[in-house]
Amino acid sequence: EVQLVESGGDLVQPGGSLRLSCAASGFSFNTYWMDWVRQAPGKGLEWVASIKEDGSRQDYMDSVRGRFTISRDNAKNSLYLQMNSLRAEDTAMYYCARDPIYGAFDLWGQGTMVTVSS
């Protein structure tokens, strides 16, 4: 079955760190860009980061650049998001999404919830 399954979301204090994972199955993971998209409670969709098929290029939204790191392990069909110096405004459901071209996200995971609060 073609699917993405996220994990790693949790309640964390401001300034803390968290690592999200996304396990891909049913397709050739190493032939797609992959992205993280988040959604704050009751709000819209917000692109966070993307990574090229071979991991050689990463792009970030301005507010997370320098704090978040997107990476992938093609041997394990897995995508990651290392989140450091977390802020209350990072509280959101985080989705991993397959990106066939120019953000045309054609496959989404079920999401993993990150809550940043003391």
Added chain:
Amino acid sequence: DVVLTQSPLSLPVTLGQPASISCRSSQSLVKSDGNTYLNWFQQRPGQSPRRLIYKVSDRDSGVPDRFSGSGSGTDFTLKISRVEAEDVGVYYCSQGSHFGQGTRLEIK
């Protein structure tokens, strides 16, 4: 930077009636390859987003043909020919890393 503006933000519709959502871009979305990568996503309550339409008007597999996309340049539209109960949710247009604010469709 591209800004996508959707209207309306709230759309009450009677079952069986048509619905239309507009998405306007602050700049042309035509890429250097000549294609326009404007997408539409549906997010039902409590679910992940699902792509309905890509490249302005191409419908994804399994998407009912009552959904259609149109437009060019900076103005795009998602139309539902006859709204059904399962269409309730929020609809987003997108291009690249940019999303519209979302339009909430509800049944009157």
